[in-house]
Amino acid sequence: MSRIRKLQKRKTNPRLVKLIDLLLEESAKNKANIWKVVAEKLASPARKWTEVNLSKINRYAKENETIVVPGKVLGGELSKAVKIAAFSFSNSAKEKIIAAGGQCMSIEELLKTNPRGSGVRIIV
Secondary structure, X not given: OOHHHHHHHOOOOHXXXXXXXXXXXXXXXXXXXXXXXXXXXXXXXXXXXXXXXXXXXXXXXXOOOEEEEEEXXXXXXXXXXXXXXXXXXXXXXXXXXXXXXXXXXXXXXXXXXXXXOOOEEXXX
16 A cells, blocks of 8 residues: 555545545546645645745746645735645635636646646645
8 A cells, every 4th residue: 555545544534535536546547746746745644734825826936827735825915817726725815816817726626627737836
């Protein structure tokens, strides 16, 4: 049993368990290592999950880029239109992303629209 599967067995959130399974399946099926990396991050203990401020995304992302955050996106300043996929968003983060002309989506939605993960950047 892989390390990710062992970590996943400890998770009690059914959405999270299903998402990790889906990420691992799509990673193997499409030879897209990005989804395996996201699954590893989400399978880790919740206290080690990534929490990213919009200011950090604003600093490192390019206009119209697609970003995935394996954790939660928090508020901050955002002046670029970017697509952001994350496990969860704070309310202020959602408002500011939409106000900047960007888009909020779940990791599942991004996986459906971009199964190969091409052009997607992970920010942790």
